[in-house]
Amino acid sequence: MEPNVHYKSDSSETKIQMESNGKTFENKAFELEDIKMDDKNPFNREERPGSMYSVRSSASTTSRSSVNCQSGRVRCPNLRLQKFFSYNSQNGFLKAQEDIKKLILPEKDGGYIGSWLLIEISNWDFHREKIVLLTEKGLYVIAYDFINPKITDVQRIDLADLKRIKFGTLKYPKGSLMGEYAYGAVKLCWDKEENIGFFQKWNPLAKIPYIIFTSHHVLYSEKEKETELYNCDEFIASLEYAISKLPQGSQIEFKEEEVEIESYANFASVLYNQNWLGFQLDRNGINY
Numbered sequence: 001m002e003p004n005v006h007y008k009s010d011s012s013e014t015k016i017q018m019e020s021n022g023k024t025f026e027n028k029a030f031e032l033e034d035i036k037m038d039d040k041n042p043f044n045r046e047e048r049p050g051s052m053y054s055v056r057s058s059a060s061t062t063s064r065s066s067v068n069c070q071s072g073r074v075r076c077p078n079l080r081l082q083k084f085f086s087y088n089s090q091n092g093f094l095k096a097q098e099d100i101k102k103l104i105l106p107e108k109d110g111g112y113i114g115s116w117l118l119i120e121i122s123n124w125d126f127h128r129e130k131i132v133l134l135t136e137k138g139l140y141v142i143a144y145d146f147i148n149p150k151i152t153d154v155q156r157i158d159l160a161d162l163k164r165i166k167f168g169t170l171k172y173p174k175g176s177l178m179g180e181y182a183y184g185a186v187k188l189c190w191d192k193e194e195n196i197g198f199f200q201k202w203n204p205l206a207k208i209p210y211i212i213f214t215s216h217h218v219l220y221s222e223k224e225k226e227t228e229l230y231n232c233d234e235f236i237a238s239l240e241y242a243i244s245k246l247p248q249g250s251q252i253e254f255k256e257e258e259v260e261i262e263s264y265a266n267f268a269s270v271l272y273n274q275n276w277l278g279f280q281l282d283r284n285g286i287n288y
Contacts, residue, residue, distance in 0.1 A: 189209060
C-alpha cells in the first residue's frame with residue numbers, strides 16, 4: 001500500500017498515507033494527480049452504473065459504531081481508484097456479481113441477500129480482496145480473477161454453524177511492533193477461539209475457524225463513500241438481519257468489541273500489504 005499502516009500508520013492495506021512522529025503525510029503525487037483528474041473529468045454519479053447509494057449506512061453507523069475510518073485519515077485518490085481491476089475494468093465487481101450468483105443453491109442457501117467486495121484479513125495479517133456473498137442460510141467467500149474473469153476459490157460457511165460475531169476497532173496485541181489501525185472489522189467465528197491450539201494458530205497452512213473482513217479501499221474514494229458495494233457496515237447490517245431470521249439465531253452471539261490481529265513483528269505481511277499483493281492492480285502495464 002503505498003506507505004503502509006504497519007509503520008504507525010492507519011492500516012495495513014486500505015490507505016495511501018503513513019504517520020511519522022504523530023503526524024500524517026499524504027502522498028502528494030497521488031493527491032495532485034487526483035485534483036487534476038477531477039478538474040478535467042468531473043464525476044457524475046448517475047453515469048456510473050451500479051454505483052448505488054447506501055440504504056443502510058446511515059442507520060448502521062448511528063445505531064452501532066461504524067467499523068470504517070471516520071477521521072478522514074484513510075483516502076483513496078482517483079489515480080489509485082483507477083488501478084483496481086475490480087473497480088474499473090469491464091470485468092470488475094459488477095460483472096463478477098453475475099458469475100457468483102450461479103453458486104447459489106436455493107434448496108441449501110435460501111434466497112439471495114447481497115454481495116460486497118471487501119478485504120479479508122488473515123490471522124497472519126495478510127490483506128486480500130474478496131467477494132462476500134450472503135444468502136438466507138449461507139455465506140460465500142470468493143476469490144475472483146478480475147483480469148481473466150473467473151472464480152478461483154470458494155469457501156462456504158453455513159450461518160447456522162456460527163458461534164460468535166463481533167465487530168469493532170482493529171488492534172494488535174500489547175507489545176506488538178506492527179503499529180495501529182485507523183478502522184475496524186467484523187470477525188465471524190464458527191468455533192470458540194480458546195479451542196484453537198498453538199500449532200493450528202501458527203501454522204500458515206492450518207484451517208482457522210474464523211474469518212475477518214473490513215471495508216475495501218475503494219470505499220475511501222470520494223466517488224464511492226456513500227455507496228454500499230464496498231462497505232463493511234452494510235455487510236454487518238445484512239448479516240445481523242440474516243442471523244435474526246434463523247431458527248437458532250438467538251443462540252449466535254453478536255456483539256461490539258475490539259477485533260485483535262495477533263501479529264507481533266510480521267514483516268512479511270508488511271511487505272505483502274505495502275505492495276498491494278492481495279489486490280489485482282494495473283501496475284503500470286504489468287497486471288496481476
